[in-house]
Amino acid sequence: MVARDRLEQLRGKFGSAIQRVDLPGDSRLFVFVEPSVVKNICQYIFRDLDARYVISIGIDDRPFSGNFMVAHNFAFDEDHLLCSVLTYLPSNNPKIDSISDVVPAANWAEREMRDLVGIEPVGHRYLKRLVLPDGWPEGEHPLRKDFSWDHVPKEFNDEREFTFDEPPEGCTVVPFGPFHPTLDEPAHFRLYVEGEMVRGCEYRGFMAHRGIEKMAESVLGYNDIPMLAERICGICGCVHSVAYVQAVESAVALKPPPRAEYIRTIMLEIERLHSHLLWVGLACHIVGFDTLFMQSFRIREPIMWIAEKISGNRKTYALCVIGGVRWDITPVLKSELRQVLDKLEAEWREVVAAVSKDKNIQKRTVGVGLTNRDLVKNAGLVGPVARAAGVDIDCRRDHPYAAYDRVEFDVITAGGGDVWSRLLVRMSEVFESIRIIRQCLERMDDGPLQSPVDGELPVGRMGLSSVEAPRGESHHFVITGENNRPRRWRVRAPTYQNLQAVPMMIKDQQIADMTISLGSIDPCFSCTDRLETIDLRSGATRVWSQRELLELARAKEVRR
């Protein structure tokens, strides 16, 4: 009944401005409000009701309702409630009051909305291009429905350079990236350095923006998208595919069978194991402790093999379909998985003992990359970064999905807020993951793997899903649509929020600590940049003859 209580609070304060409310269950709340009160209502939810900011979404809804839409999503972690504040904007004047001065974490989301959908956040203090490549002409917004996913505007200018801000007085600029030895992915930082100390930085990223959301909205079907979602990120791919599938399932009220939920849980935890082991290895590599880098990769390898035995692939599991899973965990695999876990646990204890007593690692990480509760709240930090600062949030417990409500585990927190605490949190989470998998293996009953889906999925429903990725909360928002694909799909990867806080974390620190501070959030630029594009162009389907097709294909060849 918490959702109703929250709704009553909102009604009491903004009664007349609330146009419509959808309350699909006790854990989801959609409130449609007038554009003029959006800022106030967000401020009330974020500050007075103390909700956690999740993401803002711009939606081109013109083909359906004739308007643009904006959604601001919030999470009430203690109430197990995800809430979305939606508003319609007129199609000829898509402008909305920026909420970034009351909710600082909305900074990037609003800039992205402006880049991709062309909705202008009025009052935003720093409206610089965020997502699109430098040479992209102004006024072309890829996520609008009248924009084709494979269209590159004629005015696109390959030569144009990004204009960076002026560095502060007395600072030298040190460029960092896009191809840097400690960065696995392209991203560019310009560090403003005074002597050895970093005084600030400017980030130019989104170089791995691949137009994924747009492709999902325009070319793929519901059951193809989990595969695409998996390729948002090579490390936490399964998280995205589960989150997408759950968002669709929650939109159309479909429940996967219990066995499928257990299998999803097991695969998610296997993924967390391999990701945390990888991260600890890389973090040690960054601070120069290469022995441990090698060790943790050696310990990690059997996890990859067992994942391959279950799903057929080491990374991209192709696990989910709408309403269930594809792969089963047979009794043989079960006993093998148990053995792998036993060995892993014993070996990991040794690693943890080695790392926690190592003075060198402590010297490099204690007091480095500091965050505190205020920063966590204002920048919307999630996952181990938030937990290491003493903020007790974990989607597995707060917004239970799959089989997490049927297993017991502890949420690990630490108080330091520095890189060292993050290291401790991640190392301990490995043991919790092992515990969860063991419980799942025990409690898993026989049963079907997929729920039947009858006919077309209903159109125009909204779904939210939060899944705890190894790096933090991965949040997906889906509006179902025609032609067997969603109308809008928005992915909010954990790094999207965590990365925004990196300039604050590295400020007034030694430049040599920059890499480990950045590494400590376990950045995943591909997730962040994913891109966002899903739009559904609903065109009339035409029937083509083979001759026409051949001609078309020829024309394409020539054009290439």
Added chain:
Amino acid sequence: MLKNLCQKMFGRSLWVYHANSGGCNGCDIEVLNVLTPYYDVERFGIKLVGSPRHADVMLCQGPAMHSTARALKRAYDAMPAPKLVFAIGSCACGGGIWFDSYPVLGPVERVVPVNYYIPGCPPRPEAIIYGVAVAVGLVDKKTAPIQLKQLVLPIPRYHPNELCGSGEMVVYERAEKV
């Protein structure tokens, strides 16, 4: 011929530099995996270096993107000759699933010349080692290229406006070895 040339030019240890121009990370991790105890390519003298100026080989992962093309080209130009480029993974080889998406330029060969292709999504560590071993002449190739006599792409592109809804079968021209 390329093989002989390779053996001559890269007879000793190969130093590799990896450049991710916008992929998902999957191939990156497999490349890292190749360096660690189970697969251990250092026994072949292969070593990862941090700067393109020290490298003989560039491993490209991820499709070429509009935003990284220039940086990728610069990294390639910074490598001393003779140099080799490996495209690792489906995205680098052919653009991957996003080959025609708006921010994507396509396969990395649009930006830098590619000598070897290692496909897979992501390729297994064994596949990466095998690809490099073929290149430096440690093992023989198991496949040879064949050219198909086929003028046009028989499969319609999956575009809502081009969907073939008539149920007609598309007949492939018979493939022949040339």
